[in-house]
Amino acid sequence: MAREQHRSGAGQPAPSREQDRSGAGQPAPSRTTRIPTGTRDVLPDEMRELRAISARMRATFEEAGYGEVHTPALEYEEVLRRGEERAAGARYRTFDEQGDVLALRSDMTIPIARVVGTRFGTAQPPLRFCYFAHAWRAVDRGVGEPREFLQGGLELIGAQAPAGEAEVVALTIAALDAAGLRRHRVGVGDGSLYRTLLGSFDVPAERQLPLLEALSRRDLVGLEMGARAIEELSERERELLMRLPELRGGPDVLERAGGPAAAAVEGLRELHGLLEGRGVADRVIFDLGLVRELGYYTGAVFEVYDPAVGFALGGGGRYDDLLGRFGRDLPACGMALDVQRVHMAQAAEEALE
């Protein structure tokens, strides 16, 4: 279990004796010197551990041919919007001298898509990039989630499904091995599966929305009510819509998704074969109800878990339409890990040993 919760900002080391002494005789720190909620200072002990984790993950990525890139923290908002209609959740904006709107990036996937479109216009795919960079997102009032977080991730551009997925998932597992985790798992689903099913059952678009919203919250009670409210569905179809989010586990769940879903999970079955070849199939959980919030995913979606903590360490997926919006129409997939959460999982695993 997560003994120290990320939400509370706990987990900061107590000041060492040395620091206490250096502060002796100084006035007490001012209580009014605040930093924005959801941000924090990182002190040397934690910084050293975060650096070590990043270094091991980076070495894994570099060894596999993923060169590190860095992009500006600020992008033109219209560029982020071109990648995703809600600018991938970017919330912090300012204006420059010309009145253009700048936004703090909310992930690295859109900036890297821009880099590929502008700087690698003719380079021979596949292209492989990794990054370790901060991103910013708004949080609900009073929840205490971080607004600023350090992401470490990789993007594989120009690789088709399912070979690209297999490489990204296997490298994620290897990077977390290198970071010192032992019990991590990657959940794999198909972000468009549910929408495809609803379409194949001729559910009109406006009636799909409540079901898709219930699914993204995993409100299975609401999902069942929503499915029962659509009278045109046959009992079989309704049953499949209600049961699909419960289908998660080993490759046998792919067999259990019958009917129209069976065709849609064929890609996941192929992916399982490739993951077996890479020796990581036992680390993967197939999860047919898995959806990710960002709008640019077009196929497989991922989420990373560790049994020592109750929150996902990161996620990703396939985004075959994104690069085209920046001038290079290439399929792609990637993964982003929250380095601080990886650190918390590593600490929690250590505490359990």
Added chain:
Amino acid sequence: MSGPLTIAVPRGALFAGSLDLLDRLGVDTAEVRDNDRKLLFADSGIVTMRPSDVPTYVEHGSADIGITGKDVLLEQSQRKVYELLDLGYGACRMVVAAREGSDPIADALRRLGRVRIATKYPRIAAQHFADTGRQAEIVEVKGSVELAPLTGLVDAIVDLTATGRTLEENDLRITEEIGLCTARLIANPVAHKLKADQIDAIVDQVRGR
């Protein structure tokens, strides 16, 4: 997050029904029933808490699954927990209630353009009045909400009621019903994946599959 499931069980109105359910699922609740003050029961994996804390513990993974009211889930809709089952028991209605006799809500809206509402559920109340196109000023109170309209603090209240008796005894009358709230089974998102078999066994048993 290995070993048996940790279950967050709400004390209060849902407590007895939840323990009965756990008995039927084969969880030993004898020790919980015998101990009013103890909170954590390691042998059975039960942790007891107030209902509104259940989503917090489950979201953070300190409990794998939990039982709480739909009212709590609506009020804390930002919590990242999975809602697995409607358990059916503990049914209560979320209602708007005002003083007997006049129609203080309509009067306030007509003359002052807004209505003042006291509640322990500010999010549900704000949403309900926004959905119905009425401006409301929400006053959050912690204790007996019924007092607020009687003293003139507010025009009406939004509260949860099982029988409506407390409202009646305080000369309050239900003017609108917002929804029915029953006990729900919720799960931590990571536990839902990594302890799928154990959680599914419980869900199947409750459903009678």
